[in-house]
Amino acid sequence: MKYTIKIHSILAIALSLFWPLVAQPANPVIDSLIHLITYDSYVAHFDSLRTNNGHFRKVIEAEVQSADHDACRDYIFRSMQHVLGAENVSLHKFETGNYKGLANVIGIKKGSSPDCGFIIISAHYDSNNSNETQLTNCAPGANDNGTGLAALLEIARVLSEIETECSVIFAAWDFEEQMMYGFPVGSNHWFSHFVRNSKKKKADEVFPIKRKEIIANINFDMIGNPMETLDGKLVLWACLGNRSHKKFIDSYITIFNEYTQGISAINGGMIPYSDHYTFAARRIPAVENLESGFSDDPYYHTCNDNIENEKNINFSFATEVTRGGLAYILSQCLLKND
Incomplete structure (x- = not known):
């Protein structure tokens, strides 16, 4: 090179x-586009995502979900509509067992080439609190996963302003924090209902796509708190150790590290959790953008995972992670003459 x-x-x-x-x-075009994402534009999303101390977006067994859960969902919905157009954004409502009032927010940006396929960019918006004494009073989830949601919305904003060859689906998943049948609930529901297998009849759902049309899934989940011993590192997680996945991860790391400053991505190996697993388990290239410090994060799934906690999130790091992810996406879907 x-x-x-x-x-x-x-x-x-x-x-x-x-x-x-x-x-x-x-590619100077890619470099200029990723810097449309700024520290200020990234941080601006957090108040509306209900990530303050005391907020509660945890999915509960009830007919309806919490006011914070629904307000976060509605902000994501409005934000996507604003940049993608109302006709290109929808709520995919679902329920499972006693959990009702759930919905994935799905937006689409159609590319200029129908044969190019789809890149799916995603993050979950529900939160969790694993402390049994605090199950109902707070789960602000600023890092888990307000940081991923801000990345999703910023990438949608930038991509909405340019013409791309490939199509892009933006997905804010609900109910990631619980696994059912081995998969995160929200993303698995969407895949099962809206991605049609070639052996099945044509679906009449919104935005139906074929499995073979999916180029990759880029998932953002907790990107704001890098571990001190791996300072400046973003750990990328895959699921399956097959050749196509390794090639995909290697390419992602190369491009990410080429365009970012002050941080670098490393391959963390395989992890069968979070929403990227919904795709990787079906042999679709998928990557989990995940901070290096999640295993030692003292605020993980607690009330202290909020934006008032000054020790919780490194916003500069999270902004740069978002730029790196966008760089890879642009490398795959920009028009060839750009």
């Missing part, structure tokens, strides 16, 4: 003894 070096050659020789050379990204 060729790089264009900004420093003049003579000066570079002298400076190289002290500083590494700074390379330009391969």
Whole structure:
């Protein structure tokens, strides 16, 4: 891969003894587009996502869900409508057992080439509190998963402003925090009802697509609290160790690291949790963008996972993770002449 070096050659020789050379990204169009996502535009989503101390988006066994759960869902819905158009966004309502009032928010941006396929970008919007004494009073989920939702909405905003060759589906999943039949509930419901297998009859659902049309799933789940011992690292998780998945992850890491600054992505291996697993288990390339510190995060699934907690989220890190994810998406779906 060729790089264009900004420093003049003579000066570079002298400076190289002290500083590494700074390379330009391969595609300046991609570089300029990802920087439409700013720290301020990313952080601006959090109050409306109901991530403050005391907010509660945990799915409960009831006829209706909490006011915070529904307000978060409605904000995502309105935000997608604003950038994608009302006709391209829908609520996919569902229920399971005694859990009612659930809905995935799905938006679509159609590409210029019907043969290019779909990239699915996703994040879940329900939250959790695993402390038995606090099951009903708070679950703000600022990092888990307000950070992923802000990434989803920012990427939708930028992609809505440009023409792409491939189509993109934006999915805010409900009820990720509980697994049923081995899968997160919301994403598995959508896949089961809206992705048609070639052996089945044509579905009459909204946005039906064929399994073979899905290029990849890019999932964002907890991207705001990197572990100190892996400072500046984003851990990418896959599920299946087959050749196509490895090639996909390697490509994602290469592009992510080429366009981001101050952080880098590493391959964490396989993890059969979160919404990317819905796709990976069906042999569709999928990646989980997940912070390096989730296993040691003292605020994980507690009331302290809120935006008032200054130790909770590194917003600069999360903003850069969002840019890196967008860089990969643009590398796959930009028009060839861009």
